[in-house]
Amino acid sequence: MTILIACGLQREAKILAGPGIITVPGGGDPAGLEAALEAALMARAEDVHLLLSCGIGGALDPALGVADIVIDAPVGTPLRAALLEQMPGARPGTIIGRDQITATAAQKAALFAATGALAVDMETH
Numbered sequence: 001m002t003i004l005i006a007c008g009l010q011r012e013a014k015i016l017a018g019p020g021i022i023t024v025p026g027g028g029d030p031a032g033l034e035a036a037l038e039a040a041l042m043a044r045a046e047d048v049h050l051l052l053s054c055g056i057g058g059a060l061d062p063a064l065g066v067a068d069i070v071i072d073a074p075v076g077t078p079l080r081a082a083l084l085e086q087m088p089g090a091r092p093g094t095i096i097g098r099d100q101i102t103a104t105a106a107q108k109a110a111l112f113a114a115t116g117a118l119a120v121d122m123e124t125h
Helices: 010-016 030-043 078-086 105-115
Strands: 002-007 021-025 048-053 095-097 119-121
Touching: 002 010, 002 030, 010 021, 021 030, 030 048
Parallel strands: 002 021, 002 048, 095 119
Antiparallel strands: none
16 A cells, blocks of 8 residues: 655655655645646556645644644544544644745734634645
8 A cells, every 4th residue: 555645845755755655745836736746646546545645734723732743634534533543642623724834923823713723734725
């Protein structure tokens, strides 16, 4: 089984890479990421069983700390249950995608208040 992972940065791709894992960094270019994912999938379509968006996101919920994991998967799905079982410290919740970096504490607080999302990244959307 092969897992295809969309991530934002080359550094994330290196962290996540391993046997049975294909990483595709997007670098903040949604169209480029989509094209690269399609190409990777077409090259290994018979092997790929799961597509994930994974990487380093920005915490919006002030209760999140460094290295906390947020799982955003549909409630009631076997995937969500399996991920939460394998990562018992992970927090289930929404991750919101943005086209630009949400860098300041004020921006993060405003986005958290407006959406209730636990984290923000540049791949999820």
